[in-house]
Amino acid sequence: MRIALFILISFFVCLAAMNKPLPSEDLDLKVSLFNSLRIKKLVLTQGRGTYKVYGDGKLLGDFVKGGFSNVKWVSGKAVISINGSVKGSFAQIDFKGVDYANNFKVRTITPSSEVRVFEDDLCIKVQGNRLKLLNKPELNHYIAGVVESEVGKNAHIEYYKLQSILCRTYALSNINKHGDYGFNLCDEVHCQAYKGKSRSNPDILKATAATNDLVVIDNELNLITATFHSNCGGRTMNSEDVWSLPLHYLRSIPDTFCHSEPHAKWTKSIAFSDWENYLKNKFSLNVNSVDNQDLIKSYSQGERDVFFTEKEIPLKTIRKDWRLNSTYFSIEHKNDSVHLTGKGFGHGVGLCQEGAMRMAKESYSYKSILNKYYKNVNLVNLRALRFAKED
Secondary structure (H helix, E strand, C coil), X not given: CHHHHHXXXXXXXXXXXXXXXXXXXXXXXXXXXXXXXXXXXXXXXXXXXXXXXXXXXXXXXXXXXXXXXXXXXXXXXXXXXXXXXXXXEECEEEEEXXXXXXXXXXXXXXXXXXXXXXXXXXXXXXXXXXXXXXEECCHHHHHHHHHHXXXXXXXXXXXXXXXXXXXXXXXXXXXXXXXXXXXXXXXXXXXXXXXXXXXXXXXXXXXXXXXXXXXXXXXXXXXXXXXXXXECCCECECHHHHCCCCCCCCCCCECCCCCCCCCCXXXXXXXXXXXXXXXXXXXXXXXXXXXXXXHHHEECCCCCCCECHHHCCXXXXXXXXXXXXXXXXXXXXXXXXXXXXXXXXXXXXXXXXXXXXXXXXXXCCHHHHHHHHCCCCEEEEHHHHHHHHHC
């Protein structure tokens, strides 16, 4: 309570700062499911609770435990059947839960997908020549699902607490990412991976509940860009080294905790002729000069470079073009190939997930881990933040 009060008092000291608005407390979250699929047909199986089913606002009936429903795109309409009985063709179909807890299973038939379980409400819309699925979960149900999808089932509960806070912060700060398309977020890594209800480890639900409403803000009371990656290889990067905007809390730091983790090291071999032609054709590098021959055959990084030495060839471009795990690599010429020996996995900005997981296993608190990877940030309750911004 004293910490929360201190933060709240601090708010009033700097209320003159320019602040971005927060999503409203009664946020109607919409998440696009199977976002990349052009869905023509799907099947729903009722799990827990009871749903009222509506077609274009008209009540079609109840969807109860054990029931099944088929929905398919036909001539610009969504045709729905419940337990084998066709209910009609509609532009929009809504499944609205009426019990305390409601969930359903969904599997797309055309194209085919795995079965996933989702909580709360579902909206199916006709969008051109396909069906669009929008889940409307409670925020914490969504957060728990994201944490499980992003992290897996074997992390320490302190890490789950941290990831819950970061996923909540990211979701709320990007709440209008797909606003022009009629939903808030998608279920892919473009936003945050979301494969449905968290079911594999009860610690995820405990962590989400324990950190309910907690978010991370910068010194202007704005939600931070809560970016994270798999493994930094021993050093994170400044935000401007990867993107254009420098952020004071996303600074390059050394990290010894991730050195022995699964994604700490990688290798790749490229035919030397392909490597030469790539640098010549992509960046107009004179590959025949003695200095450049030395460069392209033997290269190493100390802390972490942004460019391919002084040539100002962006390492992030090389990473993208060659589908490398990271920009943190050295080069050695052997026979007719160049051998890349790399460190880390991902863009390297913000939280190093494997380093943070190791810290949690070594009994660091989620607050200590947060303050290692994000500099000069504050952890605050959403209610207090809204109160400060509304003053």
